[in-house]
Amino acid sequence: MKRATINDVASAAGVSRQTVSRALNDKGEIDGATKQRVLDAARELGYRPSRFARGLVRPDTTTIGLVVPDLLNPFFTEVAAAALEAARSRGWHVVVHATADSAEEERGTLKVIGSQVDAVVGYFTLAETELDRHTRGMPVVLIGRDANAGRFSSIVIDGRQGVRAAVDHLVAAGHRHIGMLDHANRAGPSERHAWFCEAMAAHGLTTAVTGAQQSVDGGTEALTTLLDAHPGLTAVFTFNDIIAIGALRSARRRGLKVPDDLAVVGFDGLQLGTVVDPALTSVALDTKRIGALAVEQAARLLDGEQPLLGDELVVTAALTVRESA
Template identity: 50%
Template sequence: MPGKHDERQKLGSPRAARRRTTIDDVAKLAGVSRQTVSRAINDKGEIDPATKERVLEATRTLGYRPSRFAQGMRRQDSVTLGLVISDLSNPYFAEVAVAVLEVAEERGWHVIVCDSRNDEGKEQEALDVLSRQADAIIGHCSSPDDMLARHAPGMPLVLLERGVDQTRFGSVGIDTEAGMQQAFAHLTGAGHRRIGMLDGAPDDRPSARREHFLAQVRLYDLPVGPDWVVSCDRHSVSAGERGMDALLDAHPDVTAVVGFNDLIAVGAIRTARRRGLRVPDDVAVLGFDGLALGELVEPPLTTLSIDKRELGRLAVEQVAAQLSADEKPAAEGDARVRPELVLRASA
């Protein structure tokens, strides 16, 4: 699952920095007309070699990349969208990929999907490939902004699950604060005060979900400290099983657990039942994702559901707005998806 980017990170003025470099910028820097820039980058005749080199140097300096979208419109070709997913074996990311594919295909766009397998090196290799083959990129990317700019120079780029204050590129975030508010309103309303969490990030790089969890602990004045949060080494069922064992060993009086994602929460249920605990009578378990598989486990998983379709729609709209000055995204500024609590039998 996502959420590995700290929402507190500030990276300057994102709205200003997200502006795509245009042919007019290149023309101004090179001191030539738009037509001369077009002839230079398309290797047309009737242009002085020194002028051509000055234009090309300006494109390199500014990171300008000619829009394949505009060229495609002239040729009546389709837009090609690159999609970088961090782990297609995780059902959450698979559902996000399907959502982006569906929304893009409604526009007649083609989509190339790359799986980085949670590896920054593979992620950057994917960006290198897509910067040559696609018109724009949407992605779950963990690389910092300067690295993204280096591997996708001049590309329209929208990052999934980063807040607007975390990147200078386009972004669609998850409102984890609103999600944790709903989780605690439900759990404390049911009488729970000893609430633990299984996080999906290491202790030295805590997730935004952990920070909002601890903020709610303080708000409700619960007898819970940071040691009631256990880090899971993977976003998987088995990691959730191990994390739940550690949490129960340290705090056997825990009565409710919030999982970083649904897979970890399912693992928590499995461990609780293996240890003879009834879910939710002895310990309630709540996930964070809204995966379809949550309805298939026993007991069915209560979860904070993320609308993957909305996530895909907002991302594609931002791409379309970057590709065409005539189109504006429906949600400008801080585009975020608000999780919604889905009550089932586990909590």
């Protein structure tokens, strides 16, 4: 598909190029009805103002915006490194922004990069209608979330079977009292929490869950809270590996041996998990594939090629057994 031009928008809206420019730049010289007609035409055609005409970059340069919640979390650092490598192989530039897992920061980031990049890939919590307003006409690849709007693409993370394998592994080792440290900043229970509850129910087991902040300290504090409330727990599954590493520290402080007294299973499969003691058992994701896949999909959308579809966009997690469980 050929990218729409300002002339296409002007023709569709029945106005001049100058009127299109005024409408898109929110100038006050046109009436509201005309402005809305131009905006509707631009959205319908998928038009975005050229960065090149503004002298922001050379016309032969492609730049994508990579948005992640937290670069201090090694998982997102690994994904970002993979995306940078994939973009570099194409001669592309990448602008990286971290949003602190905040919807308000997401809005601010999109306002900043909206005129600086050709496509956006990353992690967002904003509703798709709001994402559409900020990225009008721009290819957008969402990571770790299903897209309902047809113009967005999604890299889907499927951890259901990996979490089921983790619970099966714990049950086979004799554990019946298994807790979870979930993501504390979500509006409700996470998808990983749902996978965990489903796996526990398959064994006729009930769950004990405590929210944890996304840090080693958060995992340390959350496991203390969980064990104080449920001292009979012998195993814990965590939302991610960073929380799990905090749980390992908390267990040591309580005088618990891992995995003899308490088994710990994380989620992400970070390289960092191989250097902690004991080495972390985790439901692992291929971070290199996530980053590379996001860039490949953005390239296809920018080039007007047939995008990847269905299972091609699914990254499946699998249990990696090490020493902690």
